[in-house]
Amino acid sequence: MILPSVGRGGLGFEPPPPHESPEREELFGLIERHAKALPRYTSYPTVPYWDAEFGEAEYVDALDDAGDAPDQPLSVYVHLPFCGKRCYYCGCNAIAGHRAEVVDRYIERLSWEIEGVVDRIGVGRSVSQIHWGGGTPNFLTDAQTARLFGMLESAFHIEADAEVSIEMDPRVATASQPPLLKRLGFNRISMGVQDFDHRVQVAIGRIQPESDTVSLLEWSRTAGFESVNFDLVYGLPYQTSESFARTLHRVVELAPDRIATFSYAHLPQVRRIQRAVDATGLPDNRAKLGLFLDTVEVFEEAGYQWIGFDHFATPDDELSVAARERRLLRNFMGYTTHAAPDQVAFGMSGIGCLAGRFVQNDPRIKNWEESLEAGHFPIVRGHRLSLDDQVRSYVIQHLMCNLELPDDLTSEPFGAPMAELFARDLPGLAPYVEEGFLERTATGWDVTSTGRFFLRNIASVFDAYLVDSADRPTFSSTV
Numbered sequence: 001m002i003l004p005s006v007g008r009g010g011l012g013f014e015p016p017p018p019h020e021s022p023e024r025e026e027l028f029g030l031i032e033r034h035a036k037a038l039p040r041y042t043s044y045p046t047v048p049y050w051d052a053e054f055g056e057a058e059y060v061d062a063l064d065d066a067g068d069a070p071d072q073p074l075s076v077y078v079h080l081p082f083c084g085k086r087c088y089y090c091g092c093n094a095i096a097g098h099r100a101e102v103v104d105r106y107i108e109r110l111s112w113e114i115e116g117v118v119d120r121i122g123v124g125r126s127v128s129q130i131h132w133g134g135g136t137p138n139f140l141t142d143a144q145t146a147r148l149f150g151m152l153e154s155a156f157h158i159e160a161d162a163e164v165s166i167e168m169d170p171r172v173a174t175a176s177q178p179p180l181l182k183r184l185g186f187n188r189i190s191m192g193v194q195d196f197d198h199r200v201q202v203a204i205g206r207i208q209p210e211s212d213t214v215s216l217l218e219w220s221r222t223a224g225f226e227s228v229n230f231d232l233v234y235g236l237p238y239q240t241s242e243s244f245a246r247t248l249h250r251v252v253e254l255a256p257d258r259i260a261t262f263s264y265a266h267l268p269q270v271r272r273i274q275r276a277v278d279a280t281g282l283p284d285n286r287a288k289l290g291l292f293l294d295t296v297e298v299f300e301e302a303g304y305q306w307i308g309f310d311h312f313a314t315p316d317d318e319l320s321v322a323a324r325e326r327r328l329l330r331n332f333m334g335y336t337t338h339a340a341p342d343q344v345a346f347g348m349s350g351i352g353c354l355a356g357r358f359v360q361n362d363p364r365i366k367n368w369e370e371s372l373e374a375g376h377f378p379i380v381r382g383h384r385l386s387l388d389d390q391v392r393s394y395v396i397q398h399l400m401c402n403l404e405l406p407d408d409l410t411s412e413p414f415g416a417p418m419a420e421l422f423a424r425d426l427p428g429l430a431p432y433v434e435e436g437f438l439e440r441t442a443t444g445w446d447v448t449s450t451g452r453f454f455l456r457n458i459a460s461v462f463d464a465y466l467v468d469s470a471d472r473p474t475f476s477s478t479v
C-alpha cells in the first residue's frame with residue numbers, strides 16, 4: 001500500500017502524492033499493471049448486456065407494475081438533444097443547430113410520451129428528482145422551457161424538496177434563463193466548462209470565452225441558485241500540467257459548489273465526430289493520470305471533498321455529507337441523495353429504471369418521433385433484473401459511491417451476509433487486498449486511498465457478465 005487509508009470520519013482520504021514523487025511513480029506503475037477495459041458501472045448490468053428484444057410490451061408491463069406502487073416517488077429524466085454546434089469531443093446524444101419549430105415538434109412528442117406514461121402509472125405521482133440533460137437543455141427558448149416544465153407539473157406532483165437540475169452551456173445562456181429556471185422550480189445548475197485554455201478549446205471545437213462561464217455563474221447566483229456545478233474534462237489535446245493547473249485554480253477562485261471531472265475517451269472509430277479532434281496533442285496515459293492527480297490535489301487543498309471517483313463538493317454539500325455517512329447514491333443522472341427507486345426517462349436515448357427493469361429509448365430522433373406519432377413507446381432495449389443482478393447492482397453501486405463493501409447485507413432485501421451471497425466471487429478480491437487497495441475492518445472492507453483509483457477493478461469482481469465472456473464489448477480504459 002503506498003498511501004494510508006484513514007478510514008471513516010473527517011474528509012476520509014489522504015491527498016494524492018505530489019508531482020514527480022516516488023509515490024506518484026509507484027501509483028503510475030500500479031495503474032499500468034491493473035489497466036483493463038472496464039465499464040464505468042453507471043448501471044449493472046451495463047448497457048451492452050441489455051436485451052434488444054426488450055421492447056414496448058415489456059416496457060408497458062414495467063409501467064403497469066410501477067403503477068401498482070402509486071405512493072412510491074419517482075425520478076424523472078428528460079433528454080433535450082439540441083446544441084448550437086457540435087463539439088468535436090462530444091460523446092453525448094446531441095443534434096447540432098435546429099430551428100425553433102424542430103424543437104417545438106420535439107416538445108410536442110415529449111408531451112405525448114409523458115401522457116402515455118402517466119396513463120399507465122397514474123397522474124400526479126410524487127417526484128423527488130428531475131434532471132434535464134442533453135445536448136444543451138438551455139438551447140430551448142424561455143417559452144419552450146416554461147412549456148416543457150408546465151407539462152411535467154401537470155403530469156406529476158413535484159415534491160417541495162425535490163432536486164430539480166439542468167445542464168447548461170454558458171455559450172448559449174442568456175441573462176433571462178437562470179431567473180426563469182428558478183421561478184419554475186429548478187434548484188441546481190450544472191454548466192459545461194471543460195477547460196479555460198484557448199488552445200485546448202480550439203483542438204476540441206468548443207470556443208468558450210471565460211467571460212461566458214463567469215456571466216452564467218453570476219446570473220445563477222443572482223437568481224438565487226445555491227447549487228452550481230462545473231463540469232471539467234481531463235485528457236484533452238494540449239492539456240499540460242501547467243495549463244490545466246491554471247484552469248483548476250481559476251475554478252477554485254470561481255467557487256462552484258460541485259465539480260465533476262470527466263476523463264476524455266478518444267474513440268474516433270466509435271464516435272465519428274471525434275475525428276475532428278486535433279489528436280496530435282493528446283496526452284499519453286501517464287500524463288492524463290497526472291492531470292487527474294493534480295485535480296484531486298488542487299481541489300482537496302482548496303477544501304473540496306472528493307466524492308466517488310471523479311466528483312468534488314464543498315464539505316457541507318449534501319453529497320459530501322451523504323458520502324461521509326456512506327449513504328450516497330448514483331443513478332443515470334449522476335451522484336445524488338434524492339434518487340427514487342424508479343426512474344422514468346423521456347426523450348430520445350433516455351434511460352429509465354422501472355419496477356426492476358432497465359429500459360432505453362431509441363437514440364435516433366427520427367425513429368423516436370415516428371414511434372410516438374404511431375402511438376408507440378420508442379423502446380430499443382432493456383433488461384429485467386434478476387435477484388442476482390439486483391444484489392450485485394447494490395454492492396457495485398455502494399462500492400462506487402461509499403467506498404466500502406459491507407459484510408452485512410441482511411438488512412437489504414437480499415437477506416444474507418456477503419460471505420454467503422458472494423462465496424464464489426470473494427476470492428477475486430484477494431489480489432486487491434494484497435496490493436493494498438482494500439483493507440479489512442470489523443464490518444467489511446474499506447477502499448484505501450490507493451484503492452480509490454481501482455474502484456472499477458474492484459467492482460468488476462462482482463460483475464457476473466464479465467466472467468468467461470468471449471464477446472465482451474469494449475469499454476474505455478481505467479482512468
Ligand code: SF4
Nearest residue numbers: 083086087090094135
Ligand atoms: S454542448 Fe455538450 S452535448 Fe452539445 S455538442 Fe458540445 S459536448 Fe456535445
